[in-house]
Amino acid sequence: MSDIANKVVLITGASSGIGEATARHLAGRGAHVVLGARRADRLETIAAEIRCAGGSAIYRPLDVTDPADMTAFVDFAIEAHGHIDVLVNNAGLMPLSPLAALKVDEWNRMIDVNIKGVLSGIAATLPRMKAQGHGHFVNVSSVAGHRVMPTSAVYSATKFAVMALSEGLRVENDDIRVTVISPGATESELAHTITDADTAAMIDRYRQIAIPADAIARAIGFAIEQPGNVDVNEIIVRPTAQP
Numbered sequence: 001m002s003d004i005a006n007k008v009v010l011i012t013g014a015s016s017g018i019g020e021a022t023a024r025h026l027a028g029r030g031a032h033v034v035l036g037a038r039r040a041d042r043l044e045t046i047a048a049e050i051r052c053a054g055g056s057a058i059y060r061p062l063d064v065t066d067p068a069d070m071t072a073f074v075d076f077a078i079e080a081h082g083h084i085d086v087l088v089n090n091a092g093l094m095p096l097s098p099l100a101a102l103k104v105d106e107w108n109r110m111i112d113v114n115i116k117g118v119l120s121g122i123a124a125t126l127p128r129m130k131a132q133g134h135g136h137f138v139n140v141s142s143v144a145g146h147r148v149m150p151t152s153a154v155y156s157a158t159k160f161a162v163m164a165l166s167e168g169l170r171v172e173n174d175d176i177r178v179t180v181i182s183p184g185a186t187e188s189e190l191a192h193t194i195t196d197a198d199t200a201a202m203i204d205r206y207r208q209i210a211i212p213a214d215a216i217a218r219a220i221g222f223a224i225e226q227p228g229n230v231d232v233n234e235i236i237v238r239p240t241a242q243p
Contacts, residue, residue, distance in 0.1 A: 003225040005030030008081040010074065012064050012121060013091030015042035017188030018140060021213035022088060022220050027055030029221060034077040036062030037091070064091045064117030067124070074124040084128055086136040086224055089121045089162075094142075096151040096203065097196035106195070107154045114158035118165060126169075129176055134228065136177040138220055139166045143184045143238055151199045170233065177231040179223040184238020185210040209239045 009026050013019040015037035023033045027050045035043045035057060043059035050057035060076045063069045077084055093113045095106040118139055129135025144152045145159030163180055170178040187210045194200040216237055223232040 003227065004221060006032065007085040007224065008032045008034065008077060008083060009086040009088060009224070010034045010036065010077050010084060010125070011088040011090060012036050012062060012073075012117070013140075014046065014059070015039040017190065018183065018186060018213045018216045019088070019090040020046055021217040022090065023057065024050060024055075025214060025217035025221055026224070027057055028053070029225075030055075031224075032056040032081055033058075034073075034080070035059040036064075036073045038063055062091075064120055065112045067120045070117075070120040071124045074128065078128065083132055084125060084135065086138060087121055087125045088138045088140070088220060089118045090138075090140045091117050092140060092142075092158075092190065093193050094155050094190040095193040095195060096155055096199045097194070098151055098199070099153050101196055103195065106193075110154055110158050114155075115161045115165075118162055122165070122169060126173075126176070130173070133175055135175075136179070136224060137166070137169060138179045138181060138223060140216075141166075141180050141182045143182050143236060143242075145180075145182055146236070151196070151202070170231070177228075179220075179232050180234045181216060181219055181223070182234065182236040183216045184236070184242045186216055186237075187211070187213050209241045211237070211239045 009031045014023050014035035027033045040061040047057040047059045062073045097103045141162040142159040144156040145163050148156040166178050166180045191203050219235045219237045
């Protein structure tokens, strides 16, 4: 039995990329995974495949920008399993563009998903974890949460915010573990949200070195499997060839 086996792990943005890979990896190690995302058809397929492989997986459609929906997602997990061990705040958007392009709607969408979505997850889950005396937040940031590159100003701002929120959550709660995972170039659908043509072409070239999403899933698994008195606060995972 690993320290992952039988843990109840909620994962947002679980319909593809890092979220999907994390669900499959953790379920393969004995966790009870609860999948949330907007695409119910994808969640249904992933959960069914996990169960066919002998794992434990349930799902509920989820919009992380709706606090009530996030609360309902947490309630769904508790009704099924009785408690929560881990919340992986993974849902995110990355429509990169130069500030001069003035894609204000995209800026606001990133703020809604990448920042407010994490806050909704914390608000829905923290009281439950405090009541049971333990819990673990895994918040997915990015290498863009450590440096700002051309076209990444707003995206980086949201990911710097995830770092700050995570640190605040950690220092305020000595009974809750908090981990920030900062992926570099990783195979996912994030780049599909880029509408600025020049930026999209640049990112396509940049992502030729992308690592599989399972590499990030393994890092998340490493943080979760540590003993309860060990809190892995931050992991950066990027391709060896990434500057």
